[in-house]
Amino acid sequence: xxxxxxxxxxxxxxxxxxxxxxxxxxxxxxLERIIPIYVQxxxxxxxxxxxxxxxxxxxxxxSAAYPDLNVGAGTVCDLxxxxxxxxxxxxxxxxxxxxxEVIAKCKSLEIPVFSGALTPTEIxxxxxxxxxxxxxxxxxxxxxxxxxxxxxxxxxxxxxxTGGVDSKNIQSFFKAGAYGVGMxxxxxxxxxxxxxxxxxxxxxxxxxxDSF
Numbered sequence: 001x002x003x004x005x006x007x008x009x010x011x012x013x014x015x016x017x018x019x020x021x022x023x024x025x026x027x028x029x030x031l032e033r034i035i036p037i038y039v040q041x042x043x044x045x046x047x048x049x050x051x052x053x054x055x056x057x058x059x060x061x062x063s064a065a066y067p068d069l070n071v072g073a074g075t076v077c078d079l080x081x082x083x084x085x086x087x088x089x090x091x092x093x094x095x096x097x098x099x100x101e102v103i104a105k106c107k108s109l110e111i112p113v114f115s116g117a118l119t120p121t122e123i124x125x126x127x128x129x130x131x132x133x134x135x136x137x138x139x140x141x142x143x144x145x146x147x148x149x150x151x152x153x154x155x156x157x158x159x160x161x162t163g164g165v166d167s168k169n170i171q172s173f174f175k176a177g178a179y180g181v182g183m184x185x186x187x188x189x190x191x192x193x194x195x196x197x198x199x200x201x202x203x204x205x206x207x208x209x210d211s212f
Contacts, residue, residue, distance in 0.1 A: 007063060009070050009091045009112050013044035017209050018180035020094065020114070020160065021187050022074060024049040030193050031058060037198060039069060041205030047094050047182070049074040050081050056088040063089035072112075076102060086111070094182070096137060098122050103129040114160050114182075124154060133158035133179050140164030144172040151177035167208055 021043060023031070038046065046062065048055045050073055062071045072092035073085030082102050085093060092112040095102055099115070106113035107130035115126035116137040126134045136147060140163035147161050161173050162182030173181055187208070192201040 006086065006089055006111070007067065007071075007091055010044065010068070013068065014070060014180065017043050017045070017212060018174075019043060019045065019187065019208065020072070020162075020180060020182045021046045022049065022094075022162070022182055022184035023047065023052065023188060024074075024184060025052050026058075026188075026193075028054065028058070031062075033195065033198070034188070034193060034201065035062060035066065035069070037202050038205055039066060041202055042209040043205055044068065045070040045072070045092075047072045047074040047092075050085065051075050056084055059085065059088040059090050063091070078102065079105065082106070092132075094135060096135075098126045098129070100125075100129045103131050106130075106132075116162075120150060120154065123150060123157060123159070127154075127157045133160045135159075135182060136161040137182075138163035144169060144176040144178075147173055147178055148176035167204075167211070170208070170211060 048058050059071055059073055070091050072094060073090040074094040076082050076085055076093050076095050079101055082105060093106050094114045096116040098117050103113055103115055112132040114133050114135045115131035116135045117123040117126045123134045134157055136159050139161035158179035160180045160182055161178050165173055165181045165183050166186035192204055
């Protein structure tokens with residue numbers, strides 16, 4: 001595998017705004033319109049899912065064009081997907097499931113990996129395998145109280161609930177012990193992604209950033 005020179009993930013920027021913005025199925029025109037607004041609002045971490053058409057090209061393009069943006073690959077389910085993501089320049093990896101091979105390789109390469117897991121056993125397994133943080137997914141079915149329940153016995157594990165997080169409840173997840181959150185449709189509502197809604201989208205992003 002020929003891995004291109006990957007920018008180092010900025011933890012400083014992530015901690016300043018601990019949101020992983022998830023883009024799935026977005027087209028290039030929309031991407032080019034919304035990413036400058038995302039950066040302008042002070043948000044700094046973006047995930048392009050590999051099941052998005054042209055995902056690898058998008059990752060490569062964003063990595064080159066936005067040096068201050070953490071650009072990662074999501075929906076990485078195996079080593080083949082991992083290799084392709086790293087070749088494109090992904091700075092971090094997100095999985096929807098626990099794949100210990102993916103976690104181990106990311107750990108060996110010092111690439112942050114947010115492994116998907118749901119049950120206490122899965123969450124502990126991902127953490128023990130070396131996940132940088134564990135993406136509790138799908139958290140939309142359980143909410144912030146589930147995060148609180150998980151953190152009670154597994155308090156040392158960094159968790160990143162994904163699914164069901166929005167502007168109204170985001171702080172409840174952090175109060176429950178979340179290390180960060182993943183946000184897709186609630187962060188990128190379709191009504192605000194269309195041309196002419198740039199000001200409204202900036203206000204939406206800024207309000208989330210200012211909540212920290």
